[in-house]
Amino acid sequence: MAEPLNGHGSEREVVISGRGITVGFGDRLILENLDIDVYRGEILGVVGASGTGKSVLLRTILGLQSKRAGSVEILGTPYDDADADTRASIDRRLGVLFQQGALFSSLTVLQNVEFPMREHLHLSQRLMDELARVKIDLVGLAPEAADRMPSELSGGMIKRASLARALAMDPAIVFLDEPTSGLDPIGAAEFDELIATLRDTLGLTVFMVTHDLDSLHTVCDRIAVLGERHVLIEGTMQDMLDFDDPWVQKYFRGVRARRVENEV
Numbered sequence: 001m002a003e004p005l006n007g008h009g010s011e012r013e014v015v016i017s018g019r020g021i022t023v024g025f026g027d028r029l030i031l032e033n034l035d036i037d038v039y040r041g042e043i044l045g046v047v048g049a050s051g052t053g054k055s056v057l058l059r060t061i062l063g064l065q066s067k068r069a070g071s072v073e074i075l076g077t078p079y080d081d082a083d084a085d086t087r088a089s090i091d092r093r094l095g096v097l098f099q100q101g102a103l104f105s106s107l108t109v110l111q112n113v114e115f116p117m118r119e120h121l122h123l124s125q126r127l128m129d130e131l132a133r134v135k136i137d138l139v140g141l142a143p144e145a146a147d148r149m150p151s152e153l154s155g156g157m158i159k160r161a162s163l164a165r166a167l168a169m170d171p172a173i174v175f176l177d178e179p180t181s182g183l184d185p186i187g188a189a190e191f192d193e194l195i196a197t198l199r200d201t202l203g204l205t206v207f208m209v210t211h212d213l214d215s216l217h218t219v220c221d222r223i224a225v226l227g228e229r230h231v232l233i234e235g236t237m238q239d240m241l242d243f244d245d246p247w248v249q250k251y252f253r254g255v256r257a258r259r260v261e262n263e264v
């Protein structure tokens, strides 16, 4: 297995460990005997053809999708068999940004960011407001955005607001499902930059499902490719380029990939 590229993951402390993960729907197996490790402080990009099970894997790690076999350990604790209290304390260390942003449309940005705090913490309204405004600032939104409704936000602002909510509980690990989808290239590059900055400043570990070759080139320390119901290969971008598999070659060395390579 490849070393993470940057110093953050050099101790190679595993913060997510999935072993033998098998998930199916009816008679269709999506993931079979899949192993995956995520190291503290790294940004792992999870890629694969459409329908290979990237979102299913993310949901399975989070315990939102039941599996037929396998185990998941998060932050050194077995997650599957954990009692409710242990599970809740792990959940508090995880932040999630789902594919569609998934903000509550009837709540302001501030109220959306406060939502997880309300669920998990017992804080005064004033303190929650203060903390939520810090998160809103952290993701690069103007203070006025706090009082806006999601319908009044651009796509990029929705992603940032969703990220602020994912950061509400000061998570150790953030899961991002296609965070740059629907953003224009400039918005996507800015979001990538934000993710890298947050990783550097907050020491986050990031598990990012993405189709975005720019993101893979610019912010991901390691990449895991899903295919044939398991992780086909994991490693650095160079490992991807050297890997002898038709889909991997086409994906990382295709026309779009060459354009990205020339630009970064």
Ligand SMILES: Nc1ncnc2c1ncn2[C@@H]1O[C@H](COP(=O)(O)OP(=O)(O)OP(=O)(O)O)[C@@H](O)[C@H]1O
Binding pocket: 025, 030, 048, 049, 050, 051, 052, 053, 054, 055, 056, 057
């Ligand atoms: N709840 C479900 N019931 C039945 N099938 C499902 C369910 N969830 C996912 N699937 C199927 O599992 C497969 C993998 O889905 P998943 O959303 O994980 O793909 P993906 O790799 O994230 O794809 P994309 O890149 O298009 O988002 C798909 O064929 C999908 O139809």
